[in-house]
Amino acid sequence: MKTLSAAESATPDPATHQGLGMGALISTVVTSCVGGGIFALASDLAIAASPGPALIAWGLVGFGILMLALCLNNLVLKRPDLDGIFSYAEEGFGKYTGFISGWGYWISAWMGTVAFATVMMNAMGYFFPIFNGANKFPTVIFASIVLWLVTLLVNRGIESASFVNAIITICKLIPLFTFIVVALLLFKVNVFTAHFWYNVGDNLSGAGSISAQIKRCFIIMMWVFVGIEGATMLASRAKKKSDAGKATLIGLFCILGLYMLASILPYGYLSRNALATIHQPGMVYIFREMVGSWGGALISGGLIISTLGSWISWTMLPAETTRLMAKRHLLPAIFGKANRYGVASFSLVLSSVLIQFFLLSLLITDRAYQIAYSMCTVAVTICYILVAAYQIKYSIQHFREKGSGFQLTVGLLALTFECTAVYFSGIKYLILCTIAYIPGTILYLMARREVGDQVDLSRKEWVSMSAILTCGLLAIVFVLMGRLVI
Numbered sequence: 001m002k003t004l005s006a007a008e009s010a011t012p013d014p015a016t017h018q019g020l021g022m023g024a025l026i027s028t029v030v031t032s033c034v035g036g037g038i039f040a041l042a043s044d045l046a047i048a049a050s051p052g053p054a055l056i057a058w059g060l061v062g063f064g065i066l067m068l069a070l071c072l073n074n075l076v077l078k079r080p081d082l083d084g085i086f087s088y089a090e091e092g093f094g095k096y097t098g099f100i101s102g103w104g105y106w107i108s109a110w111m112g113t114v115a116f117a118t119v120m121m122n123a124m125g126y127f128f129p130i131f132n133g134a135n136k137f138p139t140v141i142f143a144s145i146v147l148w149l150v151t152l153l154v155n156r157g158i159e160s161a162s163f164v165n166a167i168i169t170i171c172k173l174i175p176l177f178t179f180i181v182v183a184l185l186l187f188k189v190n191v192f193t194a195h196f197w198y199n200v201g202d203n204l205s206g207a208g209s210i211s212a213q214i215k216r217c218f219i220i221m222m223w224v225f226v227g228i229e230g231a232t233m234l235a236s237r238a239k240k241k242s243d244a245g246k247a248t249l250i251g252l253f254c255i256l257g258l259y260m261l262a263s264i265l266p267y268g269y270l271s272r273n274a275l276a277t278i279h280q281p282g283m284v285y286i287f288r289e290m291v292g293s294w295g296g297a298l299i300s301g302g303l304i305i306s307t308l309g310s311w312i313s314w315t316m317l318p319a320e321t322t323r324l325m326a327k328r329h330l331l332p333a334i335f336g337k338a339n340r341y342g343v344a345s346f347s348l349v350l351s352s353v354l355i356q357f358f359l360l361s362l363l364i365t366d367r368a369y370q371i372a373y374s375m376c377t378v379a380v381t382i383c384y385i386l387v388a389a390y391q392i393k394y395s396i397q398h399f400r401e402k403g404s405g406f407q408l409t410v411g412l413l414a415l416t417f418e419c420t421a422v423y424f425s426g427i428k429y430l431i432l433c434t435i436a437y438i439p440g441t442i443l444y445l446m447a448r449r450e451v452g453d454q455v456d457l458s459r460k461e462w463v464s465m466s467a468i469l470t471c472g473l474l475a476i477v478f479v480l481m482g483r484l485v486i
């Protein structure tokens with residue numbers, strides 16, 4: 001049995017269908033992007049900014065993600081022979097760069113699961129206060145049980161049937177729409193405009209200049225868009241290739257609309273201060289304030305189902321990524337070895353062990369959710385940057401073709417956006433990621449040996465490898481010295 005990626009699992013089996021239609025493609029974008037982030041968005045953003053700067057940030061991030069989506073569409077159409085997001089980096093800049101991209105994607109995929117687990121346990125706390133208490137042991141134990149149950153299921157080659165996905169999508173959208181409609185009805189213009197640009201006179205950590213507020217919004221907004229690459233990766237299975245492009249754009253605008261409404265409307269009901277200090281995940285408790293306790297239950301229920309669905313899909317994904325990388329000899333063959341259900345067990349179990357390790361962080365910090373999603377976002381940005389870079393390279397190489405000037409501009413804008421986003425999000429997360437490249441690089445070298453390649457790295461590869469390893473080692477030293485605090 002074949003494992004499906006987060007994106008693929010949302011869609012019908014291509015063998016029994018004549019390719020994916022527009023509806024299936026759009027729902028793929030929504031399924032792979034909308035996980036747990038939206039439920040915490042309002043309160044997370046309120047900590048970072050007032051409504052004015054938040055709106056500007058949505059405009060900027062929306063535009064940047066659009067550029068990225070356009071790059072992916074273009075590459076999928078121009079290079080249908082390449083599969084897996086890391087293959088663009090490999091094709092454009094050599095094997096080690098391909099590895100850098102794939103490894104980033106892999107780290108991001110399982111780090112995202114740590115974020116899912118934390119936000120899901122917060123929502124469980126709504127029903128079972130034991131998960132909300134100061135003692136985090138019950139939370140860690142329950143999250144670990146879910147983790148290993150999901151691992152076991154995926155390891156047995158479950159495929160999320162499309163009807164299950166449809167139910168999950170409905171369960172996540174109904175509470176979200178209900179929230180938005182009620183928030184619209186209760187919207188008070190004077191509350192919304194009271195502190196439109198600044199929140200003067202309170203002691204929010206998020207006070208500050210407009211630009212500082214916009215910067216803080218970036219990582220929160222980027223996180224909710226992780227997964228946008230999902231549908232474009234399906235282009236080769238679309239009924240019409242051009243549909244995939246359209247679907248990504250339509251999906252992107254739908255999601256952007258959903259996110260903007262869910263995060264901006266609450267500013268018209270509660271003050272920024274109140275939103276920022278509300279219990280997490282914000283939407284649950286904002287809705288409870290609005291309509292009473294059934295509201296909190298509705299949103300918590302939606303959140304639990306939504307994150308569980310995403311959790312399963314994103315458990316299949318890292319194993320699938322490393323399997324493809326092993327196929328291309330970027331990782332040792334064991335990463336690609338399928339068990340009798342056709343699942344690459346080693347990768348799967350390795351990701352789960354790492355997730356388990358990071359779940360323990362819940363015991364020592366109450367910022368586990370923020371840390372996990374920041375790491376997830378920055379790690380995936382590494383591959384996005386390389387996608388944009390390949391888009392630029394490809395457009396220059398084929399400059400005579402029609403539309404290349406446009407594609408080049410899109411690539412340049414996407415690259416600028418992604419780099420700025422990493423910078424705004426905090427270089428420290430990027431530096432921390434390099435630690436994971438130390439064992440990764442060893443595995444990469446082993447993979448090269450395996451195929452009899454006497455590791456004859458090019459000069460460029462040596463340079464990038466040494467730079468990354470040095471950063472990784474320095475990061476370890478800084479962490480040990482307590483200089484790198486997240």
Ligand SMILES: NC(=[NH2+])NCCC[C@H](N)C(=O)O
Nearest residue numbers: 035036037108109112224226
């Ligand atoms: N690598 C991952 N697990 N990504 C999950 C994507 C999360 C999604 N964007 C959300 O808002 O919840």
